[in-house]
Amino acid sequence: MTDTKYIYNKEFSVRDYECDLQGVVNNANYLHYLEHARHEFLISKGISFSGFHEKGIDLIVTRVEIVYKYPLRSHDRFVVRLSLLKEGNVRLVFLQDIFRLPDEKLIVKAKTTSAAVREGKPIRPVEIFEAINNH
Amino acid sequence: MTDTKYIYNKEFSVRDYECDLQGVVNNANYLHYLEHARHEFLISKGISFSGFHEKGIDLIVTRVEIVYKYPLRSHDRFVVRLSLLKEGNVRLVFLQDIFRLPDEKLIVKAKTTSAAVREGKPIRPVEIFEAINNH
Amino acid sequence: MTDTKYIYNKEFSVRDYECDLQGVVNNANYLHYLEHARHEFLISKGISFSGFHEKGIDLIVTRVEIVYKYPLRSHDRFVVRLSLLKEGNVRLVFLQDIFRLPDEKLIVKAKTTSAAVREGKPIRPVEIFEAINNH
Amino acid sequence: MTDTKYIYNKEFSVRDYECDLQGVVNNANYLHYLEHARHEFLISKGISFSGFHEKGIDLIVTRVEIVYKYPLRSHDRFVVRLSLLKEGNVRLVFLQDIFRLPDEKLIVKAKTTSAAVREGKPIRPVEIFEAINNH
Numbered sequence: 403m404t405d406t407k408y409i410y411n412k413e414f415s416v417r418d419y420e421c422d423l424q425g426v427v428n429n430a431n432y433l434h435y436l437e438h439a440r441h442e443f444l445i446s447k448g449i450s451f452s453g454f455h456e457k458g459i460d461l462i463v464t465r466v467e468i469v470y471k472y473p474l475r476s477h478d479r480f481v482v483r484l485s486l487l488k489e490g491n492v493r494l495v496f497l498q499d500i501f502r503l504p505d506e507k508l509i510v511k512a513k514t515t516s517a518a519v520r521e522g523k524p525i526r527p528v529e530i531f532e533a534i535n536n537h
Numbered sequence: 538m539t540d541t542k543y544i545y546n547k548e549f550s551v552r553d554y555e556c557d558l559q560g561v562v563n564n565a566n567y568l569h570y571l572e573h574a575r576h577e578f579l580i581s582k583g584i585s586f587s588g589f590h591e592k593g594i595d596l597i598v599t600r601v602e603i604v605y606k607y608p609l610r611s612h613d614r615f616v617v618r619l620s621l622l623k624e625g626n627v628r629l630v631f632l633q634d635i636f637r638l639p640d641e642k643l644i645v646k647a648k649t650t651s652a653a654v655r656e657g658k659p660i661r662p663v664e665i666f667e668a669i670n671n672h
Numbered sequence: 673m674t675d676t677k678y679i680y681n682k683e684f685s686v687r688d689y690e691c692d693l694q695g696v697v698n699n700a701n702y703l704h705y706l707e708h709a710r711h712e713f714l715i716s717k718g719i720s721f722s723g724f725h726e727k728g729i730d731l732i733v734t735r736v737e738i739v740y741k742y743p744l745r746s747h748d749r750f751v752v753r754l755s756l757l758k759e760g761n762v763r764l765v766f767l768q769d770i771f772r773l774p775d776e777k778l779i780v781k782a783k784t785t786s787a788a789v790r791e792g793k794p795i796r797p798v799e800i801f802e803a804i805n806n807h
Numbered sequence: 808m809t810d811t812k813y814i815y816n817k818e819f820s821v822r823d824y825e826c827d828l829q830g831v832v833n834n835a836n837y838l839h840y841l842e843h844a845r846h847e848f849l850i851s852k853g854i855s856f857s858g859f860h861e862k863g864i865d866l867i868v869t870r871v872e873i874v875y876k877y878p879l880r881s882h883d884r885f886v887v888r889l890s891l892l893k894e895g896n897v898r899l900v901f902l903q904d905i906f907r908l909p910d911e912k913l914i915v916k917a918k919t920t921s922a923a924v925r926e927g928k929p930i931r932p933v934e935i936f937e938a939i940n941n942h
Contacts (some may be wrong), residue, residue: 417708418721419563423556423611424860425722429868430554430838437834438687445747451688452695452746455829463834467872476558476722477715552843553856559725560857564733565703572699573822580882586823587830587881590694598699602737611857612850689833693826693881700824746828 406497408483410446412439413503416478426473432510433466436498439482440514447533458520461527464493465515471508479503486534491526493517494534541632543618545581547574548638551613561608567645568601571633574617575649582668593655596662599628600650606643614638621669626661628652629669676767678753680716682709683773686748696743702780703736706768709752710784717803728790731797734763735785741778749773756804761796763787764804811902813888815851817844818908821883831878837915838871841903844887845919852938863925866932869898870920876913884908891939896931898922899939 414435422428441451444461451461474480480502487495493515500510518527549570557563576586579596586596609615615637622630628650635645653662684705692698711721714731721731744750750772757765763785770780788797819840827833846856849866856866879885885907892900898920905915923932 417704418711419557419565419704419707421558421722422554423558423560423857424865424867425558428554429842429871430835433835433838434687434689437689441688450747452691452828460829462829462878463875465872465874466834467870469870470868473867477720552839553846554839554842556857558722559730559732564707564736565700568700568703569822569824572824576823585882587693587826595694597694597743598740600737600739601699602735604735605733608732612855689827689835691828692824693828693830695828698824 406483406485406499408485408499410439410443410484412442412482412484414438414480414482416474416476416480418476421476424473426475429470432468432470432500432512435480435482435500436466436468436496436510436512436514437463439484439498440496440516443484444530447530449530449533454518459525459527460519461516461530462519463514463516466512468510468512470510472502474500474502474509480509488531489515492524494527494530541618541620541634543620543634545574545578545619547577547617547619549573549615549617551609551611551615553611556611559608561610564605567603567605567635567647570615570617570635571601571603571631571645571647571649572598574619574633575631575651578619579665582665584665584668589653594660594662595654596651596665597654598649598651601647603645603647605645607637609635609637609644615644623666624650627659629662629665676753676755676769678755678769680709680713680754682712682752682754684708684750684752686744686746686750688746691746694743696745699740702738702740702770702782705750705752705770706736706738706766706780706782706784707733709754709768710766710786713754714800717800719800719803724788729795729797730789731786731800732789733784733786736782738780738782740780742772744770744772744779750779758801759785762794764797764800811888811890811904813890813904815844815848815889817847817887817889819843819885819887821879821881821885823881826881829878831880834875837873837875837905837917840885840887840905841871841873841901841915841917841919842868844889844903845901845921848889849935852935854935854938859923864930864932865924866921866935867924868919868921871917873915873917875915877907879905879907879914885914893936894920897929899932899935 420431496514555566631649690701766784825836901919
């Protein structure tokens, strides 16, 4: 369904409160799933989003492109698969696709561009790049 | 409809994303409405919840009792009415009732107990008590 | 820590987006955790909250009492433990306690009263009572 | 700041629960703001998102591109400005920009593509197109 080489997978189940009056997961909640999968990926590399915040470094999202292919519903299980590109010296681009389980139906394709800032100014996230390169 | 002497009112409209698959506002979102009304009340007294956090003082909720009388739906307008009790030297108790507009139908009755802490320890929130007393 | 006889446990991890500007899980999100644990418990008994909605029967929450003992933070794991009382012929009362893992620190104590309605009118949820009695 | 011809504006204030542990509005919440502004725009044209759902027609979002320029914080006021393109016979594209108030600082630029479906199949949303054309 896609040629992307995924380096991380995170499984979820839909929670009823995430569905809206159309009976499907509300569009905004997919950004929550994608964020949580990214943070869990970073933790698997030894990088804590909240820990970085306490050190004065914030990982921020600068751009999201998300294509909604098919909706998730109550009780659905799904997986967020993730691959990673570096863009220049300061940006990390996450390609994240969501597939329903167990049938692997494509639900969402997303591209998230992120950067690191210290006191609002972009920095090269050296520790993060190193941690990721060493995987 | 009630004898409570309200000292603050905050109007809202239901946003569609706040409704769940039953087509009504999800129960958890009423806590959001109640919190926002309390914070707006505090701002009206010169007290900023986020500003206090930056000074190292956190206003925390220790207990909520909420009775759901009737659900809110898409497009409904409503008002959160608020009254205030002091409980001893350290606790503030907010009585908050939600009424649909314009028919004033009772939607929710809630009692929220809050306290102030500095580095996790309860403190007497002198500035807050004074600000509230001077209203 | 408590004498309650729990009949169901559901484990979770805090997701960063559930934390607010105080750096702890926002109070409203505990209602989400409690709701999800109740729905998962019902599913374990063969009862689908969303399936019932499609049949015209809605399980609704009429009252929540929640005591916040200690806050959850980024990365915390926790378990929602659940016990169940019947109240008369129409109400189900869920006692739900949240404990941080692995240290079993008590985070939240909650009592949720629920009822079943068909077209807005209370009904005796026979199927639900039977499913639960047969556990 | 931009040459887009806006046809609708919706003002909001940040609510504290919308901020995350970085102290800024969580990225997913901007999708909530954008959705609510679209639904309010449609209501201003006589089109109810939830009413259409009850008639069996669902307006769905098929794609979002969002650029985060600057974060919103606690107490910030802002406006969502909206313009509208038709794309072929079945798609509506909303351009939505968020500006902080009163300084009109650009916060977010977003492009949302939407379609209408009846029982999962794309339809030409005639009523919606007519309602919008008659503005």
